[in-house]
Amino acid sequence: MLKRKWFLVTLILSLVALLLVACSSDDGEEADGNEGSDNQSEETEGESDAEQVLKIANDQEPAGLDPHKTPAHSSVRIYSQVYSGLVAFDENMEVVGDLASEWDQPDDTTYVFTLREGVKFHNGNEATAEDVKYSFERILDEETASHIASYFSNVESIEVNGDYEVQFNLSSPDATFLSNLTNASAAIVDQEVVEENEDLQQVAIGTGPFKFDEWVADNRVNLSKNEDYFMEDLPKLDEVIYYTMTEESARLSAIRTGEVDLTTLTAQSSELLEGEEKLEVMDYQSLEYSYVGFNNESEPLNDVKVRQALSLATDRQSIADIVWNGDAVVSGPIAPSMGEWAIDVKEHELYQNDLDKAKSLLEEAGYPDGFEITITTASTYSDMVDTAQVLQQQWKEIGVDAEINQIEWGEYIDTWVNKSADVLVGRNGSGTDPDRAMNYFFNTEGSANVWNFSNSEYDELVEEAKVTTDPEKRKEIYNEAQNKLLDLSPNLFLVSPMKYVAVRDSVEGFTPYPHDGEYILEVSKQ
Incomplete structure (x- = not known):
């Protein structure tokens, strides 16, 4: 009990200091407070409430952007917006199509997926069955050292039956196969991009709702709307910016002042935001x-x-x-x-x-x-x-x-x-x-x-x-x-x-789920 009280006293004093600094500074103060980082005032100047830009405080710097190699949450939350998989979970944790419009299971060890036609990677290349085959062979390649290789260890072979049909042949029945395909790391990548860059740790070109624009180390990652996304009228946001803020006191200050729209919090810090105007703290039991x-x-x-x-x-x-x-x-x-x-x-x-x-x-x-x-x-x-x-x-x-x-x-x-x-x-x-x-x-x-x-x-x-x-x-x-x-x-x-998420009241349509605490596909700003 004493430890918790001391934590709260220390955090409150830190926040008071931060707020005093914020009140005495110019309106163009940087979101993460890092000296020498890009000036955020150029991004925020002239913005109105109607601009569809969502600013998120990321509690860690991304550890890389290669979905087949990097399991860190600070990376997953970004590349999951850039890439698509064959299937996904809906809000009820039911498997639904993503790049695959439908699938069939002719027997216990065979899955046949039909892909959506005309879906393009962010570089303009069309996503086909060959890309699906390449992506999973890359995951299973020992040289890749993928953290999800064991998910698909019983995949015996992958066949391309046409531009938009791919077949997985398993060595044995697998009750987990479809749910494992929903993992954000089971992403479909463009072979051309991998071969040009050797890996995908610094680049990200997928078919997802947002395009990767820029990563400024120890500062921010910028994503922009994929105008050619295959789901009609989605996403609603034009831009998503992830600011790296490793100190929770900085994230608390930023969500209070409106420098960011959304941030995760600890249980102790969530109590400090009780009764705050223009803020809502959402909680859910995590997995x-x-x-x-x-x-x-x-x-x-x-x-x-x-x-x-x-x-x-x-x-x-x-x-x-x-x-x-x-x-x-x-x-x-x-x-x-x-x-x-x-x-x-x-x-x-x-x-x-x-x-x-x-x-x-x-x-x-x-x-x-x-x-x-x-x-x-x-x-x-x-x-x-x-x-x-x-x-x-x-x-x-x-x-x-x-x-x-x-x-x-x-x-x-x-x-x-x-x-x-x-x-x-x-x-x-x-x-x-x-x-x-x-x-x-x-x-x-x-x-x-x-x-x-x-x-x-x-x-x-x-x-x-x-x-x-x-x-x-x-x-x-x-x-x-x-x-x-x-x-x-x-x-x-x-x-x-x-789990706790603090959200500004200008954010509409945000609901955190235990299996996806940062679902922003249908989020908009008012």
């Missing part, structure tokens, strides 16, 4: 969960008893209360917002916060006096830093002396990819199908298994679930797999937070 990831090949974390001891020493409800202001629920690898797919983890033995049992397990593992360890986290996410600090205090009670290593976002992404941390605090998304939470992150061959975790019995379970099309049987398998994963504890799953 995310916070976690502690372990390098399962590094001593002493390669001993399951040590990982179990750390789980028993972790008071997850305290993390929900302290870090998330109580606006989070205790979670397993499948977030509770996924309903019946998620088990009630509170009943699991390793969620009971039993310090005596934790100490006993450490002694059995050969560490009766505990050990020293380093917790790595991203310095630019306050919830991750706060989580690391709470864990540091909790683990100390069983003799584990944890040092906290805070690193910048780019280095954090590299650390995650390169498996170079012993303990890593972060956040993951459960996705829209339990396969992502269970297979993608923890199968031995999972594309995002960065924990050096491998268990053949667990692999068999999640692989069986992937090919099981009966929903009730799938649930039974995933229930068993979740309990096994909690027993093995390659990660500690902590809490699933509420």
Whole structure:
């Protein structure tokens, strides 16, 4: 409680200082406050309320724009507006056509997609079945090192049946295939653009509703309306600008003064905007969960008893209360917002916060006096830093002396990819199908298994679930797999937070969804 009060006092004082500076400055002050960055006054001067320009505060600099290579949310939120996939989820999480106008499944292992005719990439090239084939072969190519390759590992071959028809032949039935196609990273790209640029980290040419115009490092990314978008009368916006604002106090100031129209917030900061005129704070239960990831090949974390001891020493409800202001629920690898797919983890033995049992397990593992360890986290996410600090205090009670290593976002992404941390605090998304939470992150061959975790019995379970099309049987398998994963504890799953978005009242038609918290296709400005 004391920590939360101190956080609020500090943040309020910071905001007062920021507002005083803002009141004494010229109207042309830059949106992100970075000295030496482009002058935003040229963009905003003369704008009226009717101009269809949406300004969004991005809490991190993009880590790159290649959809097949970059999973960071700061990148996804941008390239998901630029690219299209074959299919997408609607507001009810039903699969609907995107580039594909329709599809057919003649048998359990064959999918045939009919593409919309005349759809063009932003460079004027027409999108055809050859582009679909190339895109998925690129995802599956080991040299690409795509983070979603395991999603489509059972794609045996891809056939082009004509300019607008493409066929996927699977090696086995796959209950996840269509939902995996909705992932923003399953984007259709132009082969010509890839070959010209070697990769797509600095360029983005898709068929989506917005065109990529410019990326000014540590400042902003500009997108403009795709006038040739295949959905009639959409998008409604002419321009979208993502301003990089890593400090939440800067984002709060910017949304209050109208320098930005939309920003995400923490639970604590959302309270500071209560009663603000011309602002609305929207909340929704996320599909995310916070976690502690372990390098399962590094001593002493390669001993399951040590990982179990750390789980028993972790008071997850305290993390929900302290870090998330109580606006989070205790979670397993499948977030509770996924309903019946998620088990009630509170009943699991390793969620009971039993310090005596934790100490006993450490002694059995050969560490009766505990050990020293380093917790790595991203310095630019306050919830991750706060989580690391709470864990540091909790683990100390069983003799584990944890040092906290805070690193910048780019280095954090590299650390995650390169498996170079012993303990890593972060956040993951459960996705829209339990396969992502269970297979993608923890199968031995999972594309995002960065924990050096491998268990053949667990692999068999999640692989069986992937090919099981009966929903009730799938649930039974995933229930068993979740309990096994909690027993093995390659990660500690902590809490699933509420998400908060602050929106100016000049924004119309914005609704955040658990599977898409930034759906702006039908948004307009008044």
